[in-house]
Amino acid sequence: xxxxxxxxxxxxxxxxxxxxxxxxxxxxxxxxxxxxxxxxxxxxxxxxxxxxxxxxxxxxxxxxxxxxxxxxxxxxxxxxxxxxxxxxxxxxxxxxxxxxxxxxxxxxxxxxxxxxxxxxxx
Numbered sequence: 001x002x003x004x005x006x007x008x009x010x011x012x013x014x015x016x017x018x019x020x021x022x023x024x025x026x027x028x029x030x031x032x033x034x035x036x037x038x039x040x041x042x043x044x045x046x047x048x049x050x051x052x053x054x055x056x057x058x059x060x061x062x063x064x065x066x067x068x069x070x071x072x073x074x075x076x077x078x079x080x081x082x083x084x085x086x087x088x089x090x091x092x093x094x095x096x097x098x099x100x101x102x103x104x105x106x107x108x109x110x111x112x113x114x115x116x117x118x119x120x121x122x
Contacts, residue, residue, distance in 0.1 A: 004032060009039040017047055026054045033062035041066050041077045045084045056089040057097040082107035086120070 003012035013036050019025035029036075029051060036044040048054070066081050085104045089095045108117040 001028075001032065004035055007039075009036060010043065012036070013040060013043060013047055017050070022053060026051060029054060030058045030062075033059050034065050037062045038065040042080055045080050048084065049088055056093060056095050057099050060099045060103050063103055078107055078110055082111065 001012050001015070003009070003015060012032070016025065016028050016032065019028060029048070033044065033048075036047075048059070063081055063085070067077050082104065085100060085107060089100050090104060095101075104120065105117070108120060
């Protein structure tokens with residue numbers, strides 16, 4: 001994509017969101033999700049919530065690019081990512097894919113809040 005090559009990630013993400021064909025839109029998002037999550041993590045997570053039929057298990061590698069700082073701005077991003085996986089992927093989309101569930105566990109472990117992890121496992 002032109003905007004990604006120019007490192008204009010916000011414009012690129014907006015362009016992807018406006019693709020009218022759902023299959024093409026999903027394929028492009030999956031292809032560039034790693035770039036978007038690395039550079040615009042919060043905006044990308046918000047955009048992904050509008051993709052009703054994207055294969056969430058294909059997004060797992062992209063989510064490994066999320067900033068990993070457990071506190072500060074990185075912690076907020078990790079929380080948003082964790083909430084996306086739990087509320088959207090597992091809750092709303094009813095994903096039973098083990099990689100998606102493992103991603104949720106990964107985010108709990110990264111946040112270093114064992115009480116939250118125990119609550120999730122119950």
